[in-house]
Amino acid sequence: MKTIGEEPVYEVFARRVEGEPLRHVGCVAAPADALARVYARSIYDEESWLEMYVVPRRAIIPVESVRGEAVDAHV
Amino acid sequence: MAPVTDEQLVERIQQGHIIESPEEMTDDYRRTLIHILTVSADTEMISAPSYYTAARNVPSMNNLISALAIIQDELSHAHIGYRILQDLGVDTEALIYDRPPTQFKHPYAFDVPLRSWIELIVANAFYDRAGFVLLGDVYRNCSYGPWRRALAKVDKEENFHLRHGENGMRRLSATHRDEIQRAIDWMFPITVEWFGLPDHLKTHTKQIAYRLKGSTNDQLRQTWLRTAVPLCESLGFRVPAHYDRASDTYVLDYPLPVDFDEEERRWLMDRPITWDDVLTRWKRRGPGNAMFVEMLQRGRRQMRSLLAVH
Ligand SMILES: [Fe+2]
Numbered sequence: 001m002k003t004i005g006e007e008p009v010y011e012v013f014a015r016r017v018e019g020e021p022l023r024h025v026g027c028v029a030a031p032a033d034a035l036a037r038v039y040a041r042s043i044y045d046e047e048s049w050l051e052m053y054v055v056p057r058r059a060i061i062p063v064e065s066v067r068g069e070a071v072d073a074h075v
Numbered sequence: 076m077a078p079v080t081d082e083q084l085v086e087r088i089q090q091g092h093i094i095e096s097p098e099e100m101t102d103d104y105r106r107t108l109i110h111i112l113t114v115s116a117d118t119e120m121i122s123a124p125s126y127y128t129a130a131r132n133v134p135s136m137n138n139l140i141s142a143l144a145i146i147q148d149e150l151s152h153a154h155i156g157y158r159i160l161q162d163l164g165v166d167t168e169a170l171i172y173d174r175p176p177t178q179f180k181h182p183y184a185f186d187v188p189l190r191s192w193i194e195l196i197v198a199n200a201f202y203d204r205a206g207f208v209l210l211g212d213v214y215r216n217c218s219y220g221p222w223r224r225a226l227a228k229v230d231k232e233e234n235f236h237l238r239h240g241e242n243g244m245r246r247l248s249a250t251h252r253d254e255i256q257r258a259i260d261w262m263f264p265i266t267v268e269w270f271g272l273p274d275h276l277k278t279h280t281k282q283i284a285y286r287l288k289g290s291t292n293d294q295l296r297q298t299w300l301r302t303a304v305p306l307c308e309s310l311g312f313r314v315p316a317h318y319d320r321a322s323d324t325y326v327l328d329y330p331l332p333v334d335f336d337e338e339e340r341r342w343l344m345d346r347p348i349t350w351d352d353v354l355t356r357w358k359r360r361g362p363g364n365a366m367f368v369e370m371l372q373r374g375r376r377q378m379r380s381l382l383a384v385h
Pocket residue numbers: 119148149152206229233
């Protein structure tokens with residue numbers, strides 16, 4: 001069992017209607033992609049989203065950013 | 076990002092700067108943010124076992140479905156708060172699962188168990204309204220971007236919860252009059268107290284200077300009264316507060332704070348106490364505290380010991 005806080009973080013993006021930009025709606029922590037999808041769907045259920053994506057935070061490469069580097073919490 | 080002093084940070088925030096990463100914070104800003112986020116996440120979290128305990132007494136399947144939908148929302152809200160705390164370097168595993176019950180930071184109101192479906196309805200109308208008022212203020216003012224954005228969802232759902240309470244009270248006001256009135260009698264003052272020390276005793280200069288909240292305790296209490304009192308009055312229920320035309324404010328009919336009989340769940344309106352007495356009661360925590368925290372922690376403990384054996 002992973003300790004909470006050690007699990008990888010996924011950023012959640014979603015779009016409500018066609019033509020609207022993908023919007024950052026929050027993040028989840030999950031041990032694997034499949035669970036990240038489940039968590040994102042159940043936690044960010046405030047809209048009936050047309051599209052929703054999870055992206056591992058590790059895969060996000062800063063170009064212009066207030067952050068020095070892409071990081072998971074505690075990693 | 077060059078390190079800033081506390082004065083420089085406050086000045087930036089006052090000019091409307093939104094903070095996006097821990098690297099931009101001073102130690103004091105980070106500490107203050109962690110405190111207010113912990114109070115918020117704990118409150119969302121503890122509302123789940125509290126509401127769940129009451130939901131076991133619902134009269135119908137439909138009522139159970141709506142109660143469970145609200146509980147699921149609250150767990151999402153808690154998840155969002157703790158997730159943000161992780162990004163601030165907080166060990167949330169220990170925070171949630173190893174903390175003694177008395178160290179949780181939710182308001183005392185949630186430590187007094189709800190005993191019926193009616194009380195759950197009134198909790199939606201009063202407690203979720205308090206959540207809506209407090210978090211709506213953070214949502215509109217907060218200088219920490221990730222929390223502020225996350226609250227778009229929370230704000231929307233708390234509004235739904237309090238409407239659920241209002242509709243329930245309206246629907247049941249004819250058939251369950253006495254029971255609703257009895258719930259209001261102890262739950263109205265406990266929510267009034269929730270907003271904390273009056274402004275002349277406590278100034279949240281730091282939290283307001285950092286724009287982690289936008290309004291004072293008394294302002295937020297007034298915002299709550301402004302909708303809670305008319306709701307009850309429109310349905311013909313008695314509340315210990317009234318509208319004062321001259322000052323255009325809602326005024327309490329009793330001296331805040333007063334003594335509370337935990338066993339009887341009764342406010343002793345003729346027994347004024349000091350805020351130090353209230354803080355002592357809050358720190359001691361209420362009758363449901365240990366049970367509710369145990370409900371949250373038990374499964375994790377079992378899983379840990381299982382893994383330790385194998
Ligand atoms: Fe909530």
